[in-house]
Amino acid sequence: MGYGRNNWRQVAGFAAEFIPGGEAVIDAVDLARGVSEGVGLSRLNYTKGGHPLVELPWQPPGPPPDPQRAEAVGQQAWNVLFADETRYSARSLLDQVGNLLVPLPPAELDMVVRRWGQQGLERWDSLTHVEDENGEPAYDWRRQAELFGWLLRTVSPYGAMLIGTWMPCSQPEYDPECQCGDHGWVLPEGPFAQVDGAYFTQNWQRVSGSTEAMSWQDMDQGRFGTCWFLTSIQAVIQANPQHAPGHLRLEANGTVTCTLYDHGRAVDITMVPDLPYGHGRLWSAAGHTEDARYAETWPGYYEKAAAIIRGGYDEIVGGWAYDAFCLLTGKVPQELDLNSPWLCHEAADRRGRGQALAVGTVGRGDDREKLAGGRLAASHAYFVKDVDVAGGRICLGNPWGDGATRQMWECWLTLDEARTYLCKVDAVETW
Template sequence: MGYHRNNWRQVADMAAPFIPGGEALMGAVDMVQGISDSVSLDRLQYVRGGHPVVELPWQPPGPPPNPQRAEAVGRQAWDVLFADEQQYSARSLLDQVGNLLMPLPPTELDMVVRRFGTQGLDRWDRLTHVEDEHGEAAYDWRRQQELFSRLLRTVSPYGAMLIGTGMSCSQPDFDAACSGCHCDDHGWVLPEGPFAQVDGAYVTEKWQWVPGSTEAMSWQDMDQGHFGDCWLLTSMQAVLQANPQHAPRHLRQEANGTVTVTLYDEGSPVAITLVPDLPYGHGKLWGAKGHTEDARYAESWPGYFEKAAAQFHGNYHDIVHGGPPSTALTLITGRVGQKVDLNSPWLVQEIANRKSRGQALVATTAAAPNADPGDAAQIAGGRLVQNHAYFIKDADPAGGRVCLGNPWGDGSTRKLWECWLTLQEVGYYLVQIDAVDTW
C-alpha cells in the first residue's frame, strides 16, 4: 500500500534480509497486498474529465416525504426556472425558486432535485450567470453560496453529486496544467480515505520523524499537492499549530457526505458546503491531502479546505496564482494580519512571544538571483525554495534561530522539510513575515 503514516512496509523491507525467512515472507505479503490493493483501486469512484454521480447510503433527517407536495412544488419551481428572464429578471426568478424550495424537508427537497435532473439544474446554473443592466451577475455570490450550501448539506449524496455535476457554479473547476502525453487524464474522485483521524507518531517515506497529534485535524496532515497554493495551505498549518481547536469549529463533514468549511469574507463568516469529490489525475489525488497521494488512504480534510478556498475565489486557477499569506490568514481567521519587522534585532524574541500568545506566523522567501520567479529554485544551500511560503514552526530565542515548516509535507526531503535560520539568514532569505491572532 502507499499509506505512509506507519511506514511498516519500508521498515519491514529493510529488516527482511536480516531475519531468517524474512524475504520469503515479504514476497508473500507482496502477492496478497497486490491483489487487495488492485481490487480497492478499482472500487474508487473516479470519472475522467467529469464528476462521479453514484447512489450512496443515506439516512434522511426529518419527517417522511409527501410525494404530492414535492411534485407540486417541483413543477412550480420548474416553471419559474424556465420563465423568460428578460421579462421577469433572473434575480427575481432565482429568488422565487429559492423561496419555493427552502421550506421543504430534506426528503422532498431531494425528490425535487432528482426531478430537475441535469436539464433543470443546467438551466438554474445559467440563470446565475445572467447579467443585469450594469453588467453584474444577476445573483450575488454570497446569496448564491448560502442557497447552494443549504441544498448540498440537505439532499441525498446522489442529489448533491447531481448538483455538483449539473451546476458549474456550485463547485470550482481546475486545470491540471501538467506536461506530458497524458494531460487529459484528470477528473474527480470520491476519496475512500478518512475525512480526518488522530495521528500517531510515524516515520515518513523520506525518513522524517513526525510527532503524534491528539487532534484529528492537525498541521501535520498538510501535504500541498500539485497546485501552487503554498500561501494558502501553510497559513492553515500556522493557524492549526497556534490554535488546534480552529479546525473542528470550521470544518465538518455532513451526514450526507458533503463537507462544510467556514471561511471569512471581510470578517464575516461564510459557510461553504462542498460536493465530496476532489481533483484526481494520473492515479493520485492532485491537490492537498494528508500524508499520501493515494485516494484510498489519505485524510481528505486538507483537500476540502483547499476546495472551499477555490470556490470562494472562483476556481483552482485563482488560488494557484496565489496571494500574500496575509490574505490567507484573514480568509481563515476573519482577523486582519500584522506585519513583523524583519529588521528588528529582537526579531526572534518577538516571534517567540507572538507564538506564546497564540498567533500564527507565515514567512515568505525571496527570489533567487537571476532565477525565473516561477521556478522552484532552491536557495539557502538547498534548504529553502524561492518565492515560497512557510509557516513559522518554532523559535529559539536563546540560540537566536527560527524554524520554518514546509507545506510540502511528507513528500519533501528531510533537507526541505523544515529549516532553521539564524537572525542573519532571516534577513537575507525572507522578504516578509505575517502574523494573526487565532484565539
C-alpha cells in the same frame, strides 16, 4: 476527512487481539475493500474529465416523503424556473423558486433535484449569471454560496453530486494544463471502520468524529501552487488546534462545509466531497499519502473552499500569507520587521500569545530554485514552526509534507539568514 496516518496493516496483526473488536475491525475493512493493497482505479469513485455520480447510503431527516407534494411543488418551481427572465427579473425568479422549495423536507427536495436532472439544474445555475441593467448578476457570490450551501447540505449524497455536476457555480474550475487525459474528480474512500458505534482509524485509534485528528503535520501540498494558503493553515492550526475543527465539518449527507472569511465576515462554503485527481494520485492537497483511498483529505477541502470563494483553482495559484490569514481568520495580520534585532523575541512572544506566523522567501517566481545551500525553496511560503530565542534562530515548516528523509521539511535560520532569504513575515491572532 481525518483519515489515519499509518498503513493499517502495519499494526493490525499486533494490535487486533488487544483492542476490543479489533478482529471485527480487520474483517470490516477487508470486506469494505474487497481486494488487496493493489487496488486500481476501478475501486475508486473516479470519473475522467468530470464528477462522479454514485449512489451512497443516506438516511433523510424529517418525515417520510410525500411523492405527490414533491411532484406538485417541483412542477410549479420548474414552471417558474423556465419563465422568461427578460419579462421577469432573474432575481425574482430565483427567489420564487427558493420560496417554493425551502419548505420541502429533505427527502422531497431530493426527489425534486433528481427529477429536474441536468436540464433543470443547469437552468437554475444559469439564472444566477443573468445580469441586470447595471451589469450585476442576479445573485452575488455570497448569495450563491448561501444557495448552493443550503442545497448541498439538504439533499442526498447522490443529489449533491448531481448539483456538483450540473450547477457549475457550486464547484471550482480545475484545469490541470495536461493533455494526458488522465484527470478528473474522485470521491476518496478512507479506511474508517465502525464497531459498536465507535470509529477506528488506520492506526487503531478510536475517534469520535472525522475532524478530531486534524493536525498541522497532516499537510502535503499536492500539485497546485497554493503554498501561501496551505502553510498559513499549518501556522493557524499549530497556534490554535481548535481552529480547524471549528471551521471545517462533515455534514450528515457527506458534503463538507468550510468556514472562510470575506472582509472579516464568515462565509460557509459547502462542497461536494470530490477532489481533483490525476496521474494516479490526488492532485489537490492531502495528508501523508497520495493514495486517494486513504489520504487525509481535510487539507484538500480547505484548498477547494478557497478555490470556490476565489473563482477556481487557477485563481489560488500563488499568493501571500497575509491574504491567507485574512481568509482563514477574518482578522487583519501584522507584518514583522525583518531587520529588527529583536525579531526572534517578537516572534516567540507572538507565538506564545497564540498568534500564527508565516513567511515568504525571495526569488523570481519558481520554487524549484533553491536557497541557503538547498535547504529552502525560492518564491515559497513557510510557517514559523519554532523559535530559539537564546540561539537567535527561527525554524520554518514546509507545506510539502513530512517525508521519510525530512529533506526540506524544516529549516533553521539565523537572523542574518532570515534577513537574506526572507522577504516578508506576517502574524495574526487565531483565538
